[in-house]
Amino acid sequence: MEIPLKRIDKIRWEIPKFDKRMRVPGRVYADDALIQKMRQDRTLEQAANVAMLPGIYKCSIVMPDGHQGYGFPIGGVAAFDVKEGVISPGGVGYDINCLAPGSKVLTEHGYWVKVEEMPEKFKLQGLRVYDIDKGHNDFSEVAFVAEREVKENELAVRIITESGRVIEGSEDHPVLTPQGYVYLGNVKEGDEVLVYPFEGVDFEERRGVLLSEEDFADADEQIVKFLKERDLLPLRWEDRRIGALARILGFAFGDGHLGEMEGRLYLSFYGKEKTLRELKKDLERLGINANLYVRERNYCIETVSGEYKGKTVSSELRVTS
Missing domain, CATH: 3.10.28.10 (Homing endonucleases)
Known part of the structure; x- marks a missing residue:
């Protein structure tokens, strides 16, 4: 579908209400090169679809990183009236790049879990991430975990580094290099990729009470009160x-x-x-x-x-x- 666009200035475009179901216009932030890329998939069409949702406020927005999603375009933004609007969990969808089963995911506390274990264990801890702009380690909570089936004739890519590290995933999984992120499928033999120096340890799940009030029978009452106020007593392994x-x-x-x-x-x-x-x-x-x-x-x-x-x-x- 060819989506009409009206140029506002050098980097702003408007999607007019060309469909009678659209409640508001669309607003796209992109230069000429980015607009051409967005026209190659359903990004603009999805932005127009979002403009049809009940209670949408002012306009349906596509940011410069916009590309086709599953409902909203990924990189899409929309605000909705609290009374008349809609709630759309995961409305922007998610990128479909994936890691292969068996891939290790490092958590904030230094242990790793296999990627296929994430749906049941992601609520236990945040994940270790690296901020390439600020150049330091950090951690981030996991909002949700997505799984999908392997498509017919879909190929996985495996990279083995000189140091023995292995990563295997879909062709469009991002890999960090000295030049920035590139797709796994675009990495060639001899290219340099960045690896995290700390490998972590295997996750050992333990449950039950670690410390109870009985362990503080001879302690000052203020200590027991202090721990209880912070939900540290009883203390459980799964905390x-x-x-x-x-x-x-x-x-x-x-x-x-x-x-x-x-x-x-x-x-x-x-x-x-x-x-x-x-x-x-x-x-x-x-x-x-x-x-x-x-x-x-x-x-x-x-x-x-x-x-x-x-x-x-x-x-x-x-x-x-």
């Missing part, structure tokens, strides 16, 4: 915060200090500022406030070969009772 607790405990034993100051107990962690900020997030997930102190200090070291002076930066994360 989503187990990974964060393990990290905090390991950090405390390795680079922590438990002390007393002015009649109050405190627990301090020492390390790089970036690491301590991540630890602070873990503590906040448990409902625990912590203060980060970053100080520039002068130092003087006397050795047999002389005296050395300089400046250094120390970082401390402190939790106070």
Whole structure:
């Protein structure tokens, strides 16, 4: 279907209400090259379809990354009236690039699960992701998991790196390279691909009570109250915060200090500022406030070969009772 377009300016186009079922016009953000690509599939037709939905507000929008989806175009945006509008779960659809069964997916806490296990386990933890713009690790919660059947005559692509890493998936699965993301099917022998250095460990599922109130029979009542208020007692193996607790405990034993100051107990962690900020997030997930102190200090070291002076930066994360 040829969808009519009216040019507004260099990068904005309007899809007029050419169909009497359209309640609002469409708005497309794209240059000439992108518009031509959108005309090659059903992107614009789907944008017009969205404009027919009850309660849609102002216009049906297609962003520059728009391409054909399953209902909305992927890259489509629409707002609906809270009373008269519709709710469309997964309305934009999803890209159909897939990983093959057996592919390892790394979670935020360092263990991996097989991709086919994701439908039943994705709610346990977020997934480890890499922000290529900011250049650092992060994690993201999983919104939903999609599965599909293999199409007739559909081929999978397998890449084996010199280091022995393997990835197998559909031809259009994105792979990160020094030049950005490319489709798996476009990677050639000799090309460089980026791999995550940490492989993680296999997921071992455990259930049941790890700590109960009976384990704190001789503890101060304030401690029991504190843990109960944060839903940490009883503590179960399947609690989503187990990974964060393990990290905090390991950090405390390795680079922590438990002390007393002015009649109050405190627990301090020492390390790089970036690491301590991540630890602070873990503590906040448990409902625990912590203060980060970053100080520039002068130092003087006397050795047999002389005296050395300089400046250094120390970082401390402190939790106070």
